[in-house]
Amino acid sequence: MKRIFFNVLLVGLIFMACESKSTSDVSTTKEDQNIEIEFIKQGELWLKNGDKVLKKLDIELATTEIQHSQGLMYRSFMNENRGMLFIFEQSEQRSFWMKNTRIPLDIIYIKEDGTVLNIAKNATAFTEIGIDSSKGPTKFVLEVNAGMADKWRVKEGETKAYFEKIAQ
Secondary structure, three states, rough: HHHHHHHHHHHHHHHHHHHHHHHHHHOOOOOHHHOOOOOOOEEEEEEEOEEEEEEEEEEEEOOHHHHHHHHHOOOOOOOOOOEEEEEEEEEEEEOOOOOOOOEEEEEEEEEOOOOOEEEEEEOOOOOOOOOOOOOOEEEEEEEEEEOOOHHHHOOOOOOEEEEHHHHH
16 A cells, blocks of 8 residues: 555656646746846857858857757847857757747858858747748757848858867
8 A cells, every 4th residue: 555655646746847847848937037147158150151251259059958948048138249059969950949038139050061051030039939940951050149140241051150169
């Protein structure tokens, strides 16, 4: 009897933990509105058309699933010379959302060879739907302030991205 009670209790606790997590993942709480994440430089990235450097950026890296899902959430400001580079293990079609992302962004989808595949321009802050996905497999995604892709003259199929990590 004790064993059955323990198993029922264990299943109930697991269910409550899962339900609690899924509820908090979906809603935005008051505490979320007070969170502010600071930029941490983890590398540098160059956008180039041929031999011409369009822009050199300081970048944060998103390499884990948790970092991929958080992205640039909870940032109220980002300098023009900064961005976040998402690095994935496999090249696949990608799509992004802007939940809890306070600043509008250009989302630059980059193929495994570094070539810009396509750009989702001016993704609206806090939007969870309607952001253009990649037009094919990408291994990298660069998020920068909205309007920068046009300002820097980033061109789909022509611009290449090169990056290097900084030793921590």
